[in-house]
Amino acid sequence: MVIRKxxxxxxxxxxxxxxxxxxxxxxxEIFDFMTSDDYIVGGVSVSGIRFLDTNALIGISGIRVGQExxxxxxxxxxxxxxxxxxxxxxDVRISIAKVVxxxxxxxxxxxERPRISSVKYNGLKKSEQDDLVPKLNLPVGSQVxxxxxxxxxxxIKDHFIEKGFLNTSVDFVEKDDPDRPNNVIxxxxxxxxxxxxxxxxxFVGNExxxxxxxxxxxxxxxxxxxNFFRASKxxxxxxxxxxxxxxxFYNDNGFKDFTIxxxxxxxxxxxxxxxxxxxxxxxxxxxxxxxxxxxxxxxKEKLVYHRIRLYL
Numbered sequence: 001m002v003i004r005k006x007x008x009x010x011x012x013x014x015x016x017x018x019x020x021x022x023x024x025x026x027x028x029e030i031f032d033f034m035t036s037d038d039y040i041v042g043g044v045s046v047s048g049i050r051f052l053d054t055n056a057l058i059g060i061s062g063i064r065v066g067q068e069x070x071x072x073x074x075x076x077x078x079x080x081x082x083x084x085x086x087x088x089x090x091d092v093r094i095s096i097a098k099v100v101x102x103x104x105x106x107x108x109x110x111x112e113r114p115r116i117s118s119v120k121y122n123g124l125k126k127s128e129q130d131d132l133v134p135k136l137n138l139p140v141g142s143q144v145x146x147x148x149x150x151x152x153x154x155x156i157k158d159h160f161i162e163k164g165f166l167n168t169s170v171d172f173v174e175k176d177d178p179d180r181p182n183n184v185i186x187x188x189x190x191x192x193x194x195x196x197x198x199x200x201x202x203f204v205g206n207e208x209x210x211x212x213x214x215x216x217x218x219x220x221x222x223x224x225x226x227n228f229f230r231a232s233k234x235x236x237x238x239x240x241x242x243x244x245x246x247x248x249f250y251n252d253n254g255f256k257d258f259t260i261x262x263x264x265x266x267x268x269x270x271x272x273x274x275x276x277x278x279x280x281x282x283x284x285x286x287x288x289x290x291x292x293x294x295x296x297x298x299x300k301e302k303l304v305y306h307r308i309r310l311y312l
Contacts, residue, residue: 041065091110
């Protein structure tokens with residue numbers, strides 16, 4: 001009998017705790033409870049925050065005073081999800097503060113994500129820091145969110161990809177600041193790795209000119225030289241300039257409709273890439289007839305002309 005009473009007490013406490021709290025954390029699910037009751041929301045409070053507007057947070061939750069809700073139910077689940085999707089909190093809980101008759105008073109507990117107290121950059125030269133830091137948007141006092149770090153990593157990678165470092169990696173490490181609660185020292189670790197070199201440039205769709213002739217138009221993007229120490233490195237900005245030179249080359253030879261349909265990089269090894277460029281040359285245009293104007297000394301029959309390509 002004693003054991004059965006203990007079991008009933010434990011079961012009662014467990015059900016009571018479950019019905020009083022909805023809890024959302026990273027990689028956790030919202031529980032679906034066995035029983036539910038209907039209430040009128042008598043009041044909503046917010047706890048746990050230091051910097052955010054409580055009225056704005058209540059508005060985001062969608063819970064209103066006077067609203068009829070079921071506990072547990074969809075209204076509280078949706079409220080937790082809406083707050084969680086803001087990306088500002090590491091913990092979101094909605095609990096019952098008190099019940100008066102058929103009115104329920106709710107408390108929204110929010111654990112704000114830590115804020116940046118300082119930022120350390122590792123793997124960057126001073127000049128590189130001077131170029132990147134103004135673009136990264138990692139100010140002291142801002143919250144560390146997934147969007148913030150993802151955006152900063154993209155900016156850093158794009159910056160070095162343009163300089164030929166296609167294998168750049170970025171890692172963020174948060175360390176609790178011992179002097180400031182809920183603040184972290186953010187370390188941004190950048191590894192540029194080696195510049196990527198070009199193993200091969202392949203053209204697809206070229207009929208009038210051999211690939212070797214087309215490669216010569218690329219002044220800043222070249223295949224690796226036989227001398228390893230003079231290997232050509234892939235730099236995105238120079239490649240864009242070389243594509244314009246290729247277009248000019250074709251236009252100068254009468255191909256006014258020339259277009260680059262697509263281009264793609266493929267990995268050959270950790271430090272080598274191949275480049276495939278698909279082109280559509282179009283029709284080669286010529287000047288069919290030439291008429292002379294102002295030739296007072298010689299008649300046009302004596303003026304020698306050759307078939308001339310149309311240079312655009």
